[in-house]
Each structure stands twice: as structure tokens, then as C-alpha cells.
Amino acid sequence: MNYFSDPIWWRLKKTIVRDLASLLTAPPPWISSAEIPVSVLLGDEGFRFLLSLDEQPESLYLYLKKHGGYQSRLGIYAERLLRYWFLHAPHSRLIAHNVQVQHNQQTLGAFDFIVQLNESIYHLELATKYYGSRSNQLENFTGLNPTDQLINKMHKIQQQLRLSTEPAAENILKDLSLEHEQLQHASIIRGMLFMPEPQQQLPAPLNSLSWQGYYVENWDEFKCSENSRFYVLDHLSFLSPARISSNAIVTFNQIKQIRQGMVAVVEERADGCWHEVQRIMKTNCKNN
Template sequence: MNYASDPIWWHLKKTIVRDLASLLTAPSPWISSAELPVSILLGNEGFRFLLSLDEQPDNLYLFLKQHGGYQTHLGVYAERLLYYWFLHAPHSRLIAHNLPVQDNQRTVGAFDFIVQLNDQIFHLELTCKYYGSQSDKAESFIGLSKADRLMDKMHKIKQQLALSIQPAAESTLKDLMLEPGMLQHASIIRGMLFTPSANQHFQAPLHPLCWQGRYIENWAEFEFQEHHRFYVLDHLSFLSPVRVSSNAIVNFNQIKQIRQGMIALVQQHADGYWHEVERIMKTDQHS
């Protein structure tokens, strides 16, 4: 699936709002039995709220600046965006954020979010991951760092979701006037999977409708055309499809010098901006 072609991107222009929208609506890279449905996360008025934020994003900019959202770690940026959402979305009541759980003065974990959405209370865990592979086998997918493996993260988030039922969490929840049985635990898994075809028919546990990109180990594998233009993504640009001005784009001769990283293939639209049509993960097999 090419999530970059979703109609939502026709309406949203500001990068931070597009990033927030991606956290709310993008498909997960792998199947989680506990994945929070988009309809619950977005809510009935969620899209209207996103449109209003796109028109007046100053409060969101200020919130991210005040809460360290522009750090170089993508996970921190994504978490702060959802933090804002849960504080301000019409159907949401934030109960706790980044709440540590201790056992005999030893921290055994932390709740990413405890939040009430409509009439349900959730323990939510967020992760944003980008994995590539030459094959379609779940065990072969790794990140730009070879130590970052999809299967490891899949198991890790299951452990994180079990935090609310650990005995050590009981007193932490009691301080919030909650009991473990009152919470539903759910994941918010975002990111992409990259394969040489960029259009793989995945089988479980990989998500068949996930956002896909092209995996390249050598630039000679890329079928370059003279009109192609690109945008080189930094670590905080991964979340949503790229929309950039002309002064940010580069040509193939410039990107083929990149040994490892994430690049968007872009096309110019009627609004004058260059929009992502495909994303590439380039890895260096010698690193």
C-alpha cells in the first residue's frame, strides 16, 4: 500500500499536522492483536480538529517547543505529538503520560499513555519503526541500524502492553484511582516496510495493507529517469508523506552519493509543492 496517495494529504499542508495525522491514521507495519482502531484514536470529530490545527498550528508549534518535541529522536517527537492530541482532542481525556512503574525502588517500566477515549480507558504504547529486507519474511526485516530488528520490537511491545497487569503497577494505578481491570491495553504501531518491489503481498504477522517503500542496497538497482527529483529525509521527517518547496529538492546525481538513509521520490503538484510518491530506504551493507 502507498499511504502517500491517501486523500487526507490533499487537505493538510503543515508538516507537524501531517505528522500528527499519520500517527492517527496510518496502517501498522505488522499485525498486533492489541492495535487500537483508527476510528477510536481519531474520534468522530478528529478530522475536523486536524483541519482546524492546519489552519492555526501556532499552539501545536509552541507545545512541541516547550515539551522538547524537536529533539533528534523520532520517538520523542511522535510521543509529544500524541501527547498534544490526547490533551486537546474533543473525545479524549489524558490521565497519565510517560508514567513510571517501580518495584522496590527499581523502575520496571513506564506507561506511554493512560487515556480515556470516549467512555473507554486505555493503556497505550506507541512505536514508530522503519524496516527493510530483500525478502518478505518477518524475521529478515531490520532498520537502518542492523541491531534494530522487527521481530525484537514485536516481542518488546507485547511486554510493554503487559505492564498494567504486573503486580508492581497496582499501586501506581491506585494513585490514579484506577484498577488494572479498568484498563484496556492497546498499541499504536506506525512506520513502513521496505522491499525491492515496494509492493509486496505480505503474510501475517506482517500487515498486508501496511505503508510500503522501496529497499535498495546499491543505487545501480534503482531505475533512474531524468525527470526524477528527490528529498532527503532527516530523522524527524519520517512520519508523514513529504510536502516540500522547490529549494529543498535534489536530483539523482546528488542522492546517489548517499550510502545510507531515507529518501523520498517527489513530484510537483498544482499547489507548487513537491509531494512524495515513493519512499526509498538505502542501506550500506558494508557498515
């Protein structure tokens, strides 16, 4: 799926707002069977709220700075963005965030979010993951760190979604004036799948409508024209399609020096900025 062409990217200009919009609207790389609908996350006024944030993003900037949103981990950045949304979106009330569940001094897990959206209360688990493989087989997808495997994260999400059923969670929910039966359990899984060629049909639970890019182990595998231009993504730039100025673009000869990482293919548009139209995961791992 070419998520880069979604109309939302023609309207939103600020990177942090684009990143938040991606967390709210992007398709999941795999189906957990517990995805929260985008319409529930956004609410009736969600798109208007994003547009207003894009025009006046100062409160979001200050919130991220105050709460460590720009720390080194992508997951922390994503959590802080969603926490801001649940605190400020018109249809949302944040009840709890990152609450650990322990038993006999052992941590069983943590509730990422407990939030009321309209009239329903949700236990939400968030994952932002980027996996590549030479094949479309579930067990072969790994991240830039080869020990980060999709199949393991898929099982971990299911385990986390069952957390409220643990006896150790009963007192935590009671402190929040909640009972297990009140909670709906749902996932927010975001990220991309990378293969030698994007595919329209993938085996379940991989999502055929996922945001997809190109997986390469050798730069000679990626074919492009001499006029192609690129942008090297740092680890906090993964969430949304890049929108950058001309002084940040590089040529193919320059990116060929990269041994491992992610690179956006960019094209200039009428607004004078360069917009991401495709993404590449370059790795030295040998996924078969």
C-alpha cells in the same frame, strides 16, 4: 499500500499537523492483534480538528517547543505530538504519560499513555519504526541501525502491553484512581516496511496493507527516469509524506552520494509544492 495517495494529504499543509495525522491514521507495519482502531483515535470530530490545527497551528508549535518535541529522537517527537492530541482532542482525556513501573529499584517498563477516549480508558503503547529487508521474512527486517530488529520490537510491544498486570503497577494505577480491569490495552504502531519491491501479500504478522517503500543496498538497484526528483529526509521527517518547496529537491546524481538514509521520490502538484509519491531506504546492511 500507497499511503501517499490518501486524500488527507491533499487537505493538510503544515508538516507538524501532517505528522500528527499520520500517527493517527497510518496502517501499522505489523499486526500486534491489539491495534486501536483509527476511528477511536480520531473520534467523531477528529478530522475537523486536524483541519482547524492546520489553519492555526501556533498552539501545537509552541507546545512542541516547550516540551522538547524537537529533540533528536523521532520517538520523542511522536510522543509529544500524540500527547498534544490527547490533551486537546474533543473526545479525549489524558490521564498519564510515560509513567515508569519499578520493582526493587529496577524499571520494568513505562506506560506510554493512559487515556480516556469517549467512555473507554486505554493503556496505549506507541512505536514508530522503519524496517527494510531483501526478503519478506520477519526475522530479516532491520532498521537503519542493524541492531534494531523488527522481531525484537514486536516482542517488546507485547511485553509493554502486559505491564499493567505486574504487581508493581498496582499502586501506580491506584494513585490514578484506576484498577487493572478498567484498562483496555492497545498499540499504536506506525512506520514503514521496505523491500526491493512493495508486496501485496506478506506473511503474518507483517501487514500486507502497510505503508511500503523500496529497499536498496546499492543505488544501481533503483530504477528511475532522468526527470525524477528527490528529497532527502532527516530523522524527524519520517512520519508523514513530504510536502516541500522546489528549493529542497535534488537529482538522482545527488542522492547517489548518500550511503545510508531515507529519500523521498517527489512530484510537483498544482499547489506548487513537491509531494512525496514513494520512499527509499538506502542501507549498507546485508539482509538476506
